[in-house]
Amino acid sequence: MSKVLMKGNEAVAEAALRAGCRLYFAYPITPQSELIEYMAKMMPKVGGTFIQAESEIAAINMVYGAAGCGKRVMTSSSSPGISLKMEGISYLAGSELPAVIVNVQRGGPGLGDIQPAQGDYFQATKGGGHGDYRCIVLAPSSVQEFADMASEAFELADKYRNPVLILADGMLGQMMEPVEFKPAKSAEEMEELGKQHDSWCICPNEDGDSKHHHEINSLEIDPLVLEKHVNQLFAKYAIVNRDELRYEKYNVNDDNEILCVAWGTASRIVKSAVHELNCEGKNIGLIRPITCWPYPYAAIHAAIGKKVKQVYVFELNTGQMLDDVKIAVAGKVPIKFWGKVGGIVFTPAEIKAKLEACF
């Protein structure tokens, strides 16, 4: 299949449609508005539902309703809007509903600006909403990966009946790159998808069985029952942690002197710098978490190898993922951090200079 040049926001929307998403609810916000505009244009053409909701709160609750009916449903927003969705995301997790939520992050806190940033890492990976729960968090670093993650996110959401966040940023949303799409789901596959959750979701009771009483619910007033429910959620999360960890290793080997850790857009810039240094004969590697939750602690720990004298973390925030790297490194070697905030993106040259100073 040939490649097409597309903006990240549009590519992820197109990929979601091909993955069988037929319901999409959202509220406009920069820098993700192309996504909602694409859905507005395309959903009616594929017989799907698009609603521009009155707010992000309404949008995520529409998602909750549609997910509770067992359908592939998605919403998207950017940082301030994702904050508003957090109530609904907690309810989705509590009720074990599959849904995909795209965050095209921008600078914060508050209204911030509309430039790319990675300031929502804590919110995405450590909760954001109330209560003890986890979302699966996928962090793309190219438009191709952003698009691929749409279908992966739906698969994971359905498999674990859990909300999945795609944590992108304004750079990936706005930039154009060549993308190759997976073929769209066939009519038979769509029919299968439509029925896969019928054993528990809200759906017509075809055989008129009086026992058919499906509840979509996160309320457990009895503390012992709630305790059991949360423990079951965490048993599920343990399986996700075991089976769904994703990370990329770039020139990671036993002789690395420096190991970089970065995610998303930042990792892409770091990769350029690492590549240049490799070409100059310096042995330096990069680990990029692709799932930010679950987090590849063991992989990072193992990658420290024998000769690493410095771990260097780069992010477009003040060091949110740094906390996870510290857990992974467990004091084995020193860690440095450099980040930029305000929606300002660092350049490969800046990263290279930081890294050169460590040799």
Add this chain to the structure above:
Amino acid sequence: MEVIATRPSTFTKTPFTYCPGCLHGVAHRLIAEAVEEFGLINKMAGVAPVGCSVFAYKFFNFDMAQAAHGRAPAVATGMKRARPDMHVFTYQGDGDLAAIGTAEIIHAANRGEHISVFFVNNAIYGMTGGQMAPTTLPDMKTTTSPYGRKVDDIGYPIRASELLATLVAPYYIERVSLLSPAEIIKAKKAVNKAIQYNKEGRGFTFVELISTCPTNWGIDPVKSRDWARENMLPFFKVGCFRDKGEGVE
């Protein structure tokens, strides 16, 4: 012996959690009967609110979703859009619908979502222990309006039915009361109409049910009905505000 009334098949066996004399149970029964009478048990789904009726999902014997406080109309929108062949209603209190969920109800009504909304107005927050609601009457004392609701300070009660009747899209809007057997019979007609229209796919239907909260009003069940009649009905006048099926625009 002739059986005159039984528990509708659209109820589960779970006992209600309402206080003695509370009219939530009556409102539930009207809905359960309507769903049964229209033969919708296999195609009906309800959305339970946050409030005393938070456990409604346990009481109705068909598919139910529990929504976050105030968000039921958005949840119902998602459900109805995902499964157009299902019939969907929400059940909401006045705090749920007219305070935290104001945006959701106005916009669901404005889109003309094909759902039924049953709105129980008891002029107070029941579940959380008797705080002021958007529907609390002027000078009415509650735990958060201990000196009485001062309209200069906190505004007048919101008349949800009238507010929604300013919108073009809704198909049917009626306010009824549950204060006496005769009024309950009228309320039954309204609830049935909403469910019938819902079954026929006509559009957004809304029934406001004037109810009581003996517990938080601190008035016994019988007297609380008199209190509601004297104090609530003059402000929340019963009547039909919109019925496109009957030509009431």
